[in-house]
Amino acid sequence: MSMDNIILEVKDLAVKFKMNEGDVYAVNGVNYILPEGKSIGIVGESGCGKTVSSYALNRLLPNYANLSGQILFKERDGSITDIVKLKPEGKEIRRIRGKDISMIFQEPMTSLSPVHTICNQISEAMILFQGMTKKQARNRSIELLKLVGIPHAERRVDEYPFQFSGGMRQRAMIAMALARNPRVLIADEPTTALDVTLQAQVLGLIQDMQNEFNLSLILITHDLGVVAHMVDYIYIMYFGRIVESGPVLEIFDNPYHPYTKGLLKSIPKLRGKRGEKVSSIPGTVPSAYYEPKGCVFAARCSHAMDKCVEKSPEEICISAEHKVSCYLYSGEEEEKNAADAG
Ligand code: SF4
Numbered sequence: 001m002s003m004d005n006i007i008l009e010v011k012d013l014a015v016k017f018k019m020n021e022g023d024v025y026a027v028n029g030v031n032y033i034l035p036e037g038k039s040i041g042i043v044g045e046s047g048c049g050k051t052v053s054s055y056a057l058n059r060l061l062p063n064y065a066n067l068s069g070q071i072l073f074k075e076r077d078g079s080i081t082d083i084v085k086l087k088p089e090g091k092e093i094r095r096i097r098g099k100d101i102s103m104i105f106q107e108p109m110t111s112l113s114p115v116h117t118i119c120n121q122i123s124e125a126m127i128l129f130q131g132m133t134k135k136q137a138r139n140r141s142i143e144l145l146k147l148v149g150i151p152h153a154e155r156r157v158d159e160y161p162f163q164f165s166g167g168m169r170q171r172a173m174i175a176m177a178l179a180r181n182p183r184v185l186i187a188d189e190p191t192t193a194l195d196v197t198l199q200a201q202v203l204g205l206i207q208d209m210q211n212e213f214n215l216s217l218i219l220i221t222h223d224l225g226v227v228a229h230m231v232d233y234i235y236i237m238y239f240g241r242i243v244e245s246g247p248v249l250e251i252f253d254n255p256y257h258p259y260t261k262g263l264l265k266s267i268p269k270l271r272g273k274r275g276e277k278v279s280s281i282p283g284t285v286p287s288a289y290y291e292p293k294g295c296v297f298a299a300r301c302s303h304a305m306d307k308c309v310e311k312s313p314e315e316i317c318i319s320a321e322h323k324v325s326c327y328l329y330s331g332e333e334e335e336k337n338a339a340d341a342g
Contacts, residue, residue, distance in 0.1 A: 003072065003074050003080060005035050005036050006033050006034065006035055006036065006074065007034055007035070007036045007073070007074050007183060007184060007216045008033070008034040008057070008071070008072070008073055008074070008184060008216070009032075009033045009034075009070075009071075009072040010030060010031060010032050010033070010053075010057075010069070010070070010071050010072075011031055011069055011070040011071075011072065012029050012030075012031060012068075012069040012070065013027055013029070013030040013031070013053060013056060013067075013068075013069035013070070013071065013084075014027055014028050014029060014030075014067070014068045014069055015027040015049070015052050015053065015056055015061065015065055015066070015067055016065070016066040016068075017062075017064060017065055017066075018064050018066065019064075021289055022289055024288045024289060025240050025288075025291065026049045026052040026053075026065075026240055026288070027049040027052055027053045027056065027240045028049075028239075028240040028241055029069075029240075029241060030049070030053055030069075030237070030240070030241065030242055031242065032235050032242065032245065034184065034216050034218060035216070035232075036074075036183075036216055037214050037215070037216055038216060038217075038232045038233070039210060039216070039217035039218075039219060039230060039231040039232050039233075040217070040218055040219070040231055040232065040233045040234070040235060041218075041219045041220075041221060041226075041227030041230065041231035041233070041234045041235070041248070042054065042218065042219070042220050042221075042235045042237055043221055043222065043223075043224055043227055043234055043235070043236055043237065043263070044222065044236060044237035044238055045222055045238070045285055046222060047285050047288070048237045048238055048239060048240065048285065049237060049239070049240040049241075050220045050222075050237050051188055051189075051220060052065075053237075054103075054186050054188055054218060054220050056071065056083075056084075057071055057083065057101055057184075057186065057218075058083075058093070058096070058097050058101050058103060058186075059083065059086065059088045059093045059097075060097075060103075061088070063088070067084055068084065069084060070082050070084055071083035071084050073096065073100070073101075075100075076100075076183070081096070083096065095129070098125055098128060098129040098180060099125075099129050099180055099181065099182070100180075100182055100183050100184060101182060101183075101184045101185075101186065102176075102177035102178070102180050102182035102184070102185050102186070103177065103185075103186045103187075103188060104170070104173050104174055104177050104185065104186070104187045104188065104190045104206070105173065105188055105190075106188055106189040106190070106192050107192070108161070108166075108169035108170050108172065108173045109161060109166075109169060111173065112161040112169060112172065112173065112176075113161070114160065114161055114162060115160075116160075117157070117158050117159065117160055118141070118145070118156065118157055118158070118159055118160070118161065118164070118172050119138055119141050119157040119158055121172075121176055122137075122140075122141040122144060122145070122157075122172070122175055122176045122179050123137035123138060123140075123141050123179070125176075125179050125180045126140055126141075126179050126180075129180065130181070138157065140179065141157050141175070141179065142154055142157050144175035144178055144179055145157055145171075145172065145175050147175070147178075147209075148171040148172070148174050148175045148178075148205060148209075149171055149201075149205065150168060150171055150172065150175075156168075166194055166198070167194055167198040167201065167202065170190060170191070170194060170198075170202050171202070171205065174190075174202075174205060174206065174209065178209060178213065181213075182213075182215065183215065183216060184215065184216045184217075184218065185206075185209075185210065185215045185216070185217050185218070186217075186218045186220065187206055187217065187218070187219050187220065188220040189220060189221055189222070190202060190203070190206060190219075191203060191226070199226075203226065203230060206219075206230075207230060217230075217231070219231055224263050224264060224267055225267045227248065228248065228252065231248055232247065232248060233245065233246065233247055233248060233321070234246065234247075234248050234251045236251070236257065236259065236260045236263070238259050238285075238296055238297055239285055239286060239292075239296035239297075240296075241296055241325070242325075243257045243259055243260070243296070243297065243324070243325050243326070244256060244257040244259070244260045244322075244323065244324045244325070244326075245321075245322070245323050246318070246319070246321050246322030246323065247321055247322065250319065250321070250322050251322070252264070254322075256318060256322075256324040256326065256328075256329060257297075257324050257325070257326050258297065258301045258302070258303055258326065258328075259281070259297050259300075259301075262279075262280075262281035263281070265279045266279055266280055266281065281300060282300060283299060283300035284300075286299060292309070293309065293310060293311065293312075294307070294308050294309040294310050294311050294312055294313075295308045295309070295312060295313055295325075295326070295327070296312075303328055305327060307327060308327055312325070313325045313326050313327045313330065314330070316329050316330060
């Protein structure tokens with residue numbers, strides 16, 4: 001199997017949770033690729049499965065989750081490992097988590113240990129996976145804290161997370177992720193808990209680190225505005241599926257899926273007309289216990305047709321890299337639209 005220039009390929013990924021009320025598919029048939037040294041954005045509303053799909057990459061799911069499909073990861077020696085086939089607590093996935101795929105979580109205060117110093121938490125992976133001595137790891141921790149813009153790093157490295165502000169904790173998390181020398185960095189809503197000025201700084205820092213360390217980046221967000229300047233490709237996710245994907249400029253200039261169009265319209269404009277309202281997508285995401293037979297967006301789509309609720313639309317290629325799952329662009333419907341217009 002060839003994965004030239006691709007570090008991660010996700011194929012038909014599904015995550016099912018067995019609940020008392022029945023089975024729930026948080027992710028259902030997701031496909032995407034992460035080219036080496038590039039960045040992709042996975043975008044969608046809360047509850048669309050974007051975080052669950054990213055936790056699956058490191059097998060960080062609860063034990064009642066059932067995982068299927070393939071997560072093909074290109075190792076440093078070029079061999080391919082299917083992460084789905086690894087034992088969730090086995091040596092191999094711990095090695096990948098410890099060295100290759102790092103995560104920056106949404107809320108650092110819940111991810112950092114409150115009872116260990118920042119130094120201990122950054123050093124841990126370097127001592128465990130890179131064989132550094134405590135002193136070497138401490139020196140490297142200070143270097144990393146400086147790199148991510150923590151002032152007085154020599155002193156602050158011995159402080160606890162509660163002594164850091166929200167922005168500094170997120171910077172410390174980034175330093176912790178970089179300490180592993182990862183090849184893939186997953187940033188899950190990394191700025192949600194920060195105010196607007198800090199958001200811009202932290203996103204800029206992630207971008208700088210990506211360039212400096214040639215990282216392959218997966219940015220998970222509900223905010224299309226955030227990904228615009230950060231990623232090369234976007235995957236739009238809705239109710240556990242990818243509904244549209246493509247190069248970032250193509251999606252912004254020429255969105256096809258009604259959901260993508262709705263998301264783009266809901267970004268506030270800096271130079272909008274006075275009194276102009278930000279539009280929203282009517283309705284809500286369906287209940288997780290409801291498994292629609294047809295298009296997952298049908299209940300909220302103003303273009304829905306009879307066939308939309310009967311059968312899921314196939315994925316259609318708009319261009320070499322731009323794909324959409326919507327009946328509006330299946331050949332038959334396009335001809336009809338053209339005839340109606342004529
Ligand atoms: Fe709307 Fe139908 Fe397209 Fe789904 S397939 S987005 S319901 S037009």
